[in-house]
Amino acid sequence: MKRVVTVVFLLFLTALPLRGGSYDFGLGIILGEPTGITFKYWASDKAAFDGALAWSFSKEDKLHIHGDYLFHSLNAYTLDEIPFNLYYGIGARVKFTSETQFGIRFPLGTTYTPTSTPLEVFCEIVPLMDLAPDTAFRFNAGLGIRYYF
Numbered sequence: 001m002k003r004v005v006t007v008v009f010l011l012f013l014t015a016l017p018l019r020g021g022s023y024d025f026g027l028g029i030i031l032g033e034p035t036g037i038t039f040k041y042w043a044s045d046k047a048a049f050d051g052a053l054a055w056s057f058s059k060e061d062k063l064h065i066h067g068d069y070l071f072h073s074l075n076a077y078t079l080d081e082i083p084f085n086l087y088y089g090i091g092a093r094v095k096f097t098s099e100t101q102f103g104i105r106f107p108l109g110t111t112y113t114p115t116s117t118p119l120e121v122f123c124e125i126v127p128l129m130d131l132a133p134d135t136a137f138r139f140n141a142g143l144g145i146r147y148y149f
Contacts, residue, residue: 023118023148030054032142034064040120040146046072048087050107056095066093068107076110085111093128093140103130105140118148 030038036054043049051067068091076086091105109124126140 026146026148028146030142030144033140060097063096099133102132103128120146
């Protein structure tokens with residue numbers, strides 16, 4: 001099991017063509033369902049890849065790995081003159097339970113990015129459809145923060 005987790009995590013990192021000094025890669029934490037380590041790589045001004053290596057606390061406490069492709073609407077709305085972004089996308093999830101679950105994710109979220117620091121605060125809700133071993137409709141949700149390098 002440790003070997004599978006290590007290989008998947010290394011694949012996530014090696015799939016990211018990091019560009020130095022442009023704050024395209026963020027690493028942080030996500031709290032909720034699941035809870036763990038999250039990353040995000042900006043592929044363009046309005047598109048990004050994100051993912052997490054996390055622990056799921058619903059029913060069976062198990063490892064959860066997901067990856068998404070996200071589309072962003074920058075400065076979509078403001079609250080008290082603070083601009084927020086919206087995003088949506090599609091991705092995949094693997095959850096290692098007694099019967100490994102595989103599903104498709106449809107993340108919807110909002111982010112706040114302070115201009116004075118390379119941080120991103122996000123909140124998301126994720127409808128997902130498990131396809132194996134059984135078909136089931138579920139939700140994930142989380143709050144998180146990432147620091148950009």
